Amino acid sequence: MANQDENLKYIIGHAKEYGFVFPSSEIYDGLSAAYDYGPLGSELKNNIKQYWWKAMVQMNENIVGIDASIFMHPTTWKASGHTDAFNDPLIDNKDSKKRYRADVLVEEWVAKIEAKINKELTKAAKRFGDAFNEAEFRATNPRVLANQEKINNAESRFKTAMDAEKLDDVRQLIIDLEIADPVSGSKNWTDVRQFNLMFSTEMGAMTDGASTIYLRPETAQGIFVNFLNVQKTSRLKIPFGIAQIGKAFRNEIIARQFIFRMREFEQMEMQFFVRPGEEIKWYEYWKEERMKWHWALGIPQEKYKFHDHLKMAHYANAAADIEFDFPFGFKELEGIHSRTDFDLKQHEKHSGKKLQYFDPELNESYVPFVIETSIGLDRMFLAILSNSIQNEELEDGSSRVLMRIPNFLAPYKAAIMPLTKKDGLPEKAREILKILQQDYNCQYDEKDSIGKRYRRQDAIGTPVSITVDHDSLEDNSVTVRDRDTMQQERVAIADLPSIISGKLRLKN
């Protein structure tokens, strides 16, 4: 591949040309960072979902699935922290054109002043030796006192301004503190603006009396608020998990890189509830399990790597990403987080309901700890798409566009084609189609030369092509051609179902 830009462009072009992914509302010039899945794309996407659901829910007797509503009670987001944390005050420097979080600028300023105080303390400690009393020095030294007061003032002004949502005051604070852009040193700032990362809308037809609700920014909370419902109705014992596939929405300031970061996206999540104190064990377990799930697809293992988080989100005590080698480099594909008991505790607090599990073995109740595995469906789609597409040079000097989609995820499993359009071959081919399409998504094609039709199937990743010729009418046999090797073999029509199912089996 020439370079990364060209590569991604090629993938986007191929995806559009063959009906995998279209820009949303394209006839109206499209909508930024929104995409539609076309006929082949929705097949592939559904197959990914099925693969995940099967691995998580069907293959684990202690994991069940739900499908929660996108709308949730507004208090949910207060409890989860999204209402506050998804509200960043941002400010731009007019000269450097850089954007910063206003709260970070203030924090950095505070850190600078604190450094001054510490310098003062170190100096004093040297001077006084063993007799040095830090608390006393802090309480009496005029320079330290003045600096400490500066910090206190700034922090309280910032807090007051944020609480009252007075963004002008935040800007004034930054100007008063003489904070300069770390890059350019410029103090030429724009207004402070708030970006709420959650989409809001009104519930209720009347504007008055309607309440603001949010489109969920993550699917996890739908699981947490249903924790007791599910645990009780499914008679689950800890450790157990609840899985969900669904859409989530984030009003990203900037959303780009094709379907990698969209404002509307789909997550496949599983929250695994465990005994407090056992979370790290299960965290490690799921890290491994999830990586195995990826490896089973047959995509080269070096395309994946773990990225352990050093800086944790407020709710987590351990976190790692599974990163994938996308056309634009290694980027997060899936997250595995030890979320502690943060979410359930928060919901207990805000709802006033007990969200606890009675552990018969320990004979006590507790709020379970949670391990989360969360994978972006659209990202998984892109991972498979970008890994599958290749231009293969053939021995005769020609080339073919090949989509090496893992067989069991392919949109079409088999293409059935008559060698020619005459002599009853189409009829025979359609007979076979009728049988196979009950179990497999198949395509019928009789247009153009047989070689051309093979290439067409290569370009959309169909693993098996079945060709009906004149002999087929006599002996009920057909030619089966493999997408990757291009090898052909003669088989009985009756054996087709088992041959196809053999090709769709997972690598383990």
Place this chain on the structure above:
RNA sequence: GCGGGAGUAGCUCAGCUGGCUAGAGCAUCAGCCUUCCAAGCUGAGGGUCGCCGGUUCGAAUCCGGUUUCCCGCUCCA
């Protein structure tokens, strides 16, 4: 959101010092050929040149605005 680049048929692009009914290759469709690995023959469909406005006798072409996409910065539970 800022800066840079781009937008002509489904795709890749040509045309752009303003001037014939806007072209090519591939793709699509119909027919011929009846053929086991694309690119054989005949024909057809498909574009208000991203959109709006301006300059002009005349704009795909010049100017302004706008929108979408790509890249960089920024942001990212």
